[in-house]
Amino acid sequence: MIEGAIWRKWAFFYLPMALFLLFLLFPFYWMVITSVRPDGELYRPWNSVNYNPFWTWNPTWDHVRYLFEETLFAAWLWNTMFIALVSTAISLVCGVFAGYALSRLNFPFAGSLGTGIFITYLVPQTLLFIPLAEIIRNYRLGDTPWSLILTYPTFLIPFCTWLMMGYFKAVPKELEECARIDGASRWQAMLYIVIPVAIPGILSAGIFAFTLSWNEFIYALVFLSSPEQKTVPVGVTSELIRGDVFFWGPLMAGALLGSIPVAIAYSFFVEHYVAGLTGSVKG
């Protein structure tokens, strides 16, 4: 790069970068500080004297304790984890198979099927949640984890398929042909050669799908009603607010703890996640 004077670097790089980081990360800091701050410090008007909102000298576990003792937070965590894992697994299997078929096999209507799946990829959950709620009720799936495990794949499969198509296209055709000559059936060649070679793609799709289903909100909000069935986002929203009263301490603690599993999963697979994210829009 062609660099100018030092002050230019500060003005055009360090300063904007710092502001961006502040803007993007401050809410998380705020979440952390709120969740360990005693109630007495939390509810002080913004204009009270001698009040420093950015730090506390009296950290407390009260809010976390409240979360686990007084609410069903542990159950919500478990529900979210279970639903996210199962729906991700289902979506990966379907997406890998469909992606393989669409990118490597010749068959009638392959093109229009691919386009069809791409379109469903763009269908937002908010378009269909009302009729879906009816259907879920008719299938007697309402208020069970299965209502989400079966519906989450509708937005995960198209994404996984789309991503896997890209990865499969990059696997040389000869690998598969060689395997077939070596004595593998098409099915075996797919299972033993093409899929193992595309493992990075499967990891990307998997981690991305996992975060998507962990974050899903509207289906969970509409399909689940009893508190012990809820997922973290819905549980936090509906059970930690009583009418107009917000329990900010436990709320922020819940938000923080509810984010940690995705954050951990993400931190292990940052590169795969980024590959999935950029792959999802590039196609």
Place this chain on the structure above:
Amino acid sequence: MGQVVLKGINKFYDSVHAVKDVNLQIRDKEFVVFVGPSGCGKTTTLRMIAGLEAISSGDISIDGSVVNGLAPMDRDIAMVFQNYALYPHMSVYDNMAFGLKMRKFTRPEIDRRVRDAADILGIGELLKRKPRQLSGGQRQRVALGRAIVRHPRVFLFDEPLSNLDAKLRVQMRVELKKLHLRLGTTAIYVTHDQVEAMTLGDRVVVMKDGVVQQVGEPLELYNRPANKFVAGFIGSPTMNFATVTVTEANGSLIAENAGLRIRLPDGTARRLRGHIGHKVTLGVRPEDLTVAGAADPDHPCFDAVIEVVEQLGSEILLDMKVGQDVMVASVEPTVRVNVRDKLRLAMRPSSLHVFDVKTEEAI
């Protein structure tokens, strides 16, 4: 056993007729090379034999039974690909064992065969490595090893040497030849490189635009090309061509055009009796041209102007202008010539080729 018979093979891609009525009998233990420019249908033919492409019409049989509808896995053949197609997630050992595992061989048998093949190819110490840790030549050997452990009826090679650098290519060519002599398995080899075809093949099949131009032993193709295409394709540098008119003078036949006037030797003249007054294409290989001396006064001679002199050490290539035509001669390294020199050249009488101007068939 490994006898392959192609009978009336055709391949259509939509409206494109990629392979046209190919008939060929490949004997057991034979090494047959398909050669031709890219897009000539040679690879498609190979892939049809492998079962990777469906046959539009015709029959392919191996050892007497038709294999048209058989999946590649049931044909008992092995194939080496241009990019080697090594399975990147498997070790060299597993790459070589894969075909045997698929065919449910016992573990000790797999182990024995893999180690035997590795010994033959000298890759015994690479067995634990992954393909990405290998050099180009080593990958090539592993790809070969994977084919030979199977003891298949037929080996198929799809331009296996074209990803190697020039030096390694020559070396591997020799090893392939040795390997074939040692194993004696029928081999069908596709290449665009006529040198590979000439050096490797027991017989060579020259293809162009989906049509087989000529099938024959290497020297047969070199000495008696069936048409102008084969004549131009085989041999390096390529054969010189000149369009000439055949006339008769003093009882002998003369071929002439703007810059060339030669008396045709008897053998050639006999074949051209019927073409007096017509045009034909004359062909002569660069290595059949010599600087004219007193030694052979009866050789056809002509004058040329030197345009470029290429010193190759073992020979000199002269790019020359002969009237309107451009010709290349390969002459002794002792010849001393300069650009723009005028030079008189002689052709070896027996090496003159003539082709029909329209059909391009040899006369």
Place this chain on the structure above:
Amino acid sequence: MVVAETQVYMPQAPRTRQRLLEDERWLAFVLLVPTMVLLGMFIAYPFVRGILLSVTNSRVGVPGDFVGLANYYKIWNDGIFHTSVYNTFLYTGVTTVFKLALGLWLALLLNRNFRGKAFTRAFILLPFIIPTVLSTFAWKWMFDPTFSVLNWLFYHLNLISGRINWLGDPDLAMISIIVVNVWRGVPFFAISLLAGLQTISPELNEAAAIDGAKPRQRFWYITWPLLLPVTMVVVLFSIIQTFADFQIVYVMTGGGPANATHLFATYAYQIGVGTGLLSEGAAISLAMFPILFLVVIVQLLYIRRVEVR
């Protein structure tokens, strides 16, 4: 043969099932069945069901009768619906502009070499990873009318003298929602555009620099045109997501104050689930469809055009 044959391969008769799967068409069919069933059951069928629902007057637990386009007629004349439509377009338009501008800026910053680059990039994506509902609560808490940390900050910086009721005023509420959406979307834009930037060979910029192009010119004549395809796809993608957004508004204002900040989705939720007027709610969310459809078509055409080139 050098090696003695101790075990000879006998081609066994292929099993019928196996032979069926050797046919590309059958294999493709088998591989696509699970996807087709799930998507058919939970996308295509609900879509049809939604349309049918929107032309009845059914409520929760009441099947309802055919009423034609009455629901659509009703929302056509509904003031809150008008506000929602206006809000949705405003929200989508404004946030997309900001997300693109800030995202591109951030991508350009990240595209330079500096220490801790990988680390910074990983942290920057956090707003996009963390469940939106949960992070939006942090913002709601920051915008709290009584305990707002932003008010505290602005007050101590002498920018304001009295408190600002962020979520109580319709305009301020809209601005707050837009801020949160931009906050959540910038990382997505930045990382996607960064990926696009990294595919542009640095040699192009160096060649342009040697040809005498200044940084600004290099951006406009080299970087931007080459980045445009990625930008287009990212923008179209984001437009669809933003247009159908639900979570941020649901948490921040619930559509308030006085239904001033509703979007299509939140209003559909309020009518369809909150009040139980299923058919009318279905009609409201289906009203999004024509616009989404248009964007999808544009995107498909664009992708096809890029592929052809």
